Every structure is written in structure tokens, then in C-alpha cells.
Amino acid sequence: MSAPPTATRSTETLHDLAGDVIRLLRAANQTVGVAESLTAGLVMSALTSVPGASAAFRGGVVSYATPLKETLLGVDAELIAREGVIHPDVAAQMAEGARRATTPTATSLEEEEAVTTTTTTTTTTTWGIGTTGVAGPDKQDGKPAGTVYIGIASPTGTKGLGPFMFPGSRERVREATVMEALARLREALVDAAAANGEKAG
Template sequence: MTDPLVDGTDAVALVAELAGRGQTLASAESLTAGLFAATIAGVPGASAVLRGGVIVYATDLKAELAGVAEATLAADGPVASSTAAELAAGAATRCRADWGVGLTGVAGPDPQDGKPVGTVFVAVAGPDGVRIRELMLPGGRWEIRRAAVDAAMSDLLGRMRSVVSG
């Protein structure tokens, strides 16, 4: 039986790419609440590359567990590109991983801090720095969360393939 979280995602290719490079991954997840890490963990061999992660659904935990600066949260809020960047960097640093993924956004049903439902920030931290992408995703909570995970996997895989292994 296949893992329904893994089907149709870049998870298998991502685990293979990480394993082939001898590199590791960690995540700090807000709106996805661990769905990114769970999807990676559904791939056989994931234990060789997935270091771990933190679920930081509550705003205060973004600072306490993932290392997002209090000043960033005060100035920009929990759903912002700067917050996503610090989530990704914090995941990599705190879990001692080569790559970090940060996910924050609004899955609905209501807007949050003036951000409409579907607003998502995906950040990937790696050897060449942190890159962030803002998305406006359609659908309900499940569709937005799944699409955010898919975007993060695609972004990370693309970044890895553009960075010389080392």
C-alpha cells in the first residue's frame, strides 16, 4: 500500500536527492502543522535525511522553538516573508540540518492579521542562503495546506538541483 500523503508529491525525488548528496532536512511548520515532515517521513529511507522539525502553530512558539526574533513577530506578524525566512533558518540551525523549510500562512476559514485566506509564505534555507516565496492558494484548509507542502517540496528540490553539491 502506498502512502496517500506521498502520492503525487516530490517527496520521493527529494529524499533521493538528499540521500545522494548525504544531506539532511528539517522543518518549522505553522499552517501545515507537521504535514511537510509527515509527507517526507512517508518515503522509505527518510530516516537517513529527515532530522526533525518543530510545529509552531502558536505565535509565541515561533520565537521559543524556532528562533524567530520577537522583533520580527512584533513588526511583521506571524504570517510574513520575514517570519518564514527565520522559521527556515531556525529549523536548519536548531535541528543541525543542511536544509531548512519554513511554512507559515492562513488556511482559513477566516483571514488572520489582515492577511486573506490562502496567503502562504514558503522559505527554504540552505548553503546559499534563504529564499522565500509568497503564494495565494485557492481552496479550503486541506487544499491550501497540501498545496503549501507541495510548493515547499518543489522549491527545495529546485534549490538543491541548482546548488553544487558540496
């Protein structure tokens, strides 16, 4: 079994990544919502540091405490009881919850999408990011510090990515998670644009 991937993005800055994500979202007339646990708002901070972010960034939820993942984001309680919160399915459900939580007046994503597919302005939040993991220094749910999962959700599907293993201090783990989350969203945006026959931003 191969070792979990680690990120090596030495020449690319967080601002570069966030700027690319906002540019791609704006070019596609799409939006993003975020649900964060270990990163505690750092993904949202990175995105909103970009001029013009308000055209694409909807908002988000910091669900640091486990019960908030259930009550605010709709993460399955049985999943958490069985696997803990450091799990790819939890990250995926957090990303889906981010889309729901940042979609105005929607009772469900399916209902909102059905209403907006015939309009030029879509009110459904298009993309969701979820981050969950162990920043350290101690283990959590039996997982060592540095273990991270990232969820990416869109109208066409949801993925729980990881485990990623980020070395270093608590702060370095959190920073690496933000970089990886934005890089993975950027890849998904480029892929989606290509699938639709569009030129990415």
C-alpha cells in the same frame, strides 16, 4: 503589479515530490529539518512516508502558536510585532530555526559548520524549510485565507518565498502549501547540485 503565483501540479503527486527530495538529499549526503505553522506536521509526514527517509530527514518543529516561533525557532519578536507571522521574513527565519533545532549539540550553525567542514560526515542539518500562512477560513494579520510564505534555508543562504495564493478549502490550502514547499526545496537541491558540478540524484 502581477498576481501572486499559484501552483498547478496536477500530474505530480505528493509522494513523487517527497521521493525526489529524499533521493536528492541522500545523493548529496545532506539532511533537512522542517519548521511548520499552518501545515502542522504535513511536510514532515510527507517526507517520512518515503522509504529511506531516515538517512536524510532530521526532524522538525510544529510552531502553530506564535510565541513558539520565537522561543523554539528564534524568529525575531520585533519582526512579528511589526509584520505579524504571515510574512516572508518570518518564513525565512523559521527555515533557519529548523536547521538549528535539528542540528545535534550545536550552539550555533556557524560553529557547527566550522567544525564539520573538514570531515566527511556533516552533522549540521543542511537544509531547512519553513511554512507560514493562513489556511482559513478567517483572515489572519490582515491577510486573506490562502496566503502562504515558504522559507528555504541552506549553508549558502536563505530565501523567503511568496506570497503564494492557494484557493479552496482549509485542507486544500494546507495540501498545496506542502506541495509547493517540497517543489521549491527540490528546485533548490537541483540548483545546488548543478552549482557544485554534480549530477542531481
